[in-house]
Amino acid sequence: MRKKYIVRLTEKERQxxxxxxxxxxxxxxxxxxxxxxxxxxxxxxxxxDKEIADAFCCRTQTVENIRKQFVVNGFQQALDGKKRENPPTPKLLNGEQEAKIIATRLGAPPPGYANWNLRLLARHVVELELVPSISPKISVF
Structure with missing residues (x-):
């Protein structure tokens, strides 16, 4: 099968x-x-593509995508990769809060429960006033 996107590097790009x-x-x-x-x-x-994928432990689709990015979007984007359109959402908890939640989860569950579940843990975290709200349905207010 003929390749649709052909990579031709300049000497500067190769360097x-x-x-x-x-x-x-x-x-x-x-x-x-x-x-x-x-x-x-x-x-x-x-x-x-198959030889490249085998040599660098990736899928042939990955090789095809990189070649396509090179031809369509240029050398720099093919090398650096596509930037995220939507950055990740900021963390709701800091490290100390996370540690307290993990410690709570590893401890014994409240009386009447065999195990912690997410809803129970979220309610308990709000009751301890670690955070004002951990989910849309559970809050201090």
Missing amino acids: QLYETIKRLKGTNQKVRRAHILLKADADGPCWR
Whole structure:
């Protein structure tokens, strides 16, 4: 089957990829993408997707996606990866609150209960006034 997206690296791009690999600059995903782009280069080794996937322990779909990103969005985005459109929501609890909840969960459940469940734990955390609310249905007010 013919490849739809062909990777052709310039000498400058190749040097940047070698530099990323040599110095392990960036995340392990970035280094893996650099390896994949170098092996997928039509003017270089030009490995098949299956060979690349086997060599770097990933799926062939991953290799195809990186090649597609290179052709459609450019070298830098293919190397760095796509940025998140929606950043993760901020944490509701700090480390001390989390530790208290874990300690409560590891302790004995209240009388009349065999185990802790999420609803019971949430109610107990609000009663201890660790947080004003832990879920939409359970709050101090």
